[in-house]
Amino acid sequence: MLFPVVKEQKKSIYCEECYNENSYFCETLKKLKDKFTHDIVIYADVALDPYNVYGHDGIYDEKKREIINDISVHTLVKQSLCLAKCGVDVVCPSDSMDNRIEQIRKNLDFYGFKNILILSYTCKYASCMYTPFRSILSSNISHNFVKNKQSYQHDANNYIDLNNVKKHIKEGCDIVMVKPSLFYLDIISKIKSKLDEGTKVPIAVYNVSGEYVMIKNYVKSLNKDLNYENEILTELFKSYLRAGANIIITYFAKQYGLYMLNLYEKRIKVDDNSSSNFNVEITL
Template sequence: MFPEYRPRRLRKNETIRGLIRETSLELSNLIYPLFVVPGEKIKEPVSAMPGVERFSVDMLVEEVKEVMDLGLRSVLLFGIPEKKDRKGTQAWVKTGIVQRAIEALKKKCPDIYVITDVCLCEYTSHGHCGLIDEKKKDVSNDPSLELLQKTALSHARAGADMVAPSDMMDGRVAAIREALDDSGFEDIPIMSYAVKYASSFYGPFREAAESTPQFGDRRTYQMDPANKREALREATLDMEEGADILMVKPAMPYLDVIHLLRQEFTLPIAAYQVSGEYAMIKAAGANGWIDTDRVMMESLLSIKRAGADIIITYFAKDVAQKI
């Protein structure tokens, strides 16, 4: 005998499936990450990330106009400077690449919501996210905070709508919040990379951002992939320091962590579907092993279903074209 309830009744066609769908993906949930480089008329493909390009400021404006026409409204900017040094000086100068990009976007695309990555790894000659203690050959935490403050403040002055510190230095959210508030930018939110793992999924990004460490790795400041309880401690600290949004990075290998944060916090939760996640789906699709579009949508739905309110994804433009 069959039970009285037959679940297949509610799967019969797309109309009924849509009526009872528990999780939906909207363009308003997505942030489109973009790489900006010096020069003009540059639209340079990233070989490890098919479909992703690096843009000069003028071409970045054209790309943002295009994605706004598709319905996207939020971008996350990463800058690659003309020159790098040990301190990452180009991260906070008024004429820096990200600062120029913000000003151009706000002039040409005033309705786009501009979020900026606040870190030093793209700007330092050694590729690490802070100042180096030469004796220990490791990133020095507290001296790096002042540089992160200066970087966030320079982005706010250029017109950024939100800053997103990704360095994983202890205390950086409080330091940035203090700097912003003291300079009259108390309305600028902080989306903290609160739970950022020392992941192997970042490889393609390091090509795009030219940020591969020249020595060692980032395991002394990014989280151990084996740890979940530590994620709660990191997220709690960032919330107490003034973070407005808590991010988990990467996304799909850490769906359990996204879900854990969703259960524990009332703040919005963001997740970053990183370059390696994107590249694997693209590569498998190019080989005909998977249906790229369907896996793209399924992967993003899994992140949303786990509890993310916001998803940063290189698929944002593809999704906008699709839906």
């Protein structure tokens, strides 16, 4: 899944850069698609915060101090169409605006992108676990950057509204997602158990930057090696699968993928993956 980091001078109130087909981000997408074609599936974030001078996921009215939902959705539709033209296979609206899934699906279909999938950030909580990622995005962002998005992201104190999940599916999303992951396994489980048996929509889970840092710092504090860290990841990822997730999005993807390849080549079962069995050297 790809996210843009946008220069300050490219940001604006109405986020026009997000649908600029000649932007650095879009040119990168085109080159990836041209080089790898069918060898990779490209997921790309759909949201306005990287392009927004205020750092919000939607168009912000400074006078009223509120997000303008309908204008935001219109811009997100334009962004989704732009990404589809540039070779993205799965658009991932992470913005939490109302009715954006329906509008994105309708417009993708109308303009001939019926095969483009939509991964909806169906359950995106206003969490403390995003800070490392946001610090990267905000490293050169103006003083207007807004860290609190509680007016449109889900309240971490509340249970999930399953009607909202079903609404997104009805509007045309192909994958639903829960973010963050570690403290929300109950949400994954509830979605899995409550979806109709005939509903074959995969559930994705996002192992976010704060969770990544927690594991990295824990392993470092114990002076343990990468093999030990991968054992932790195996335990963590299995918990996602037990809860009902079908797709795991993680910053550990390359590291853990190489680890699993090593297991496969040495014919070691994942259940026997204690660090005493083998040694893995991974260059990241």
